[in-house]
Amino acid sequence: xxxxxxxxxxxxxxxxxxxxxxxxxxxxxxxxxxxxxxxxxxxxxxxxxxxxxxxxxxxxxxxxxxxxxxxxxxxxxxxxxxxxxxxxxxxxxxxxxxxxxxx
Numbered sequence: 001x002x003x004x005x006x007x008x009x010x011x012x013x014x015x016x017x018x019x020x021x022x023x024x025x026x027x028x029x030x031x032x033x034x035x036x037x038x039x040x041x042x043x044x045x046x047x048x049x050x051x052x053x054x055x056x057x058x059x060x061x062x063x064x065x066x067x068x069x070x071x072x073x074x075x076x077x078x079x080x081x082x083x084x085x086x087x088x089x090x091x092x093x094x095x096x097x098x099x100x101x102x103x
Contacts, residue, residue, distance in 0.1 A: 007056070042068055043078055050082050050094040058097040072102055 005013060013020040031041055042065045049057035065075055079094040 009060075038068065039070060042070060043074065046075065046078050047081070050079060050090065051086060053090065053093075055093075055097050058094055059101055062098045062101040066101065072098075075102075 036044065042061065046058065046061040046065060049061050062075055066072075075098050076095060079091050079098055082091040082094055
């Protein structure tokens with residue numbers, strides 16, 4: 001497994017490095033294509049993970065946000081902002097997924 005990533009993503013990176021490198025290059029290109037700050041990009045990615053209903057992605061983006069020094073209150077606000085467009089159950093799930101990493 002890749003030392004930089006846990007789980008299946010790390011395994012994929014180890015097993016198919018050329019695919020992972022292409023995927024990483026695409027991620028860098030999309031991150032660099034506009035004016036958003038690093039903080040804004042991190043919070044948007046968390047919101048997209050919540051919208052997709054992906055617990056693993058919410059965990060990953062929460063972990064990265066905390067590593068970047070983004071405060072817990074901002075992460076919780078992203079989850080609460082999901083109530084309107086996604087519904088209370090999705091927002092509650094997102095909050096619990098964020099809290100999984102905060103502990």
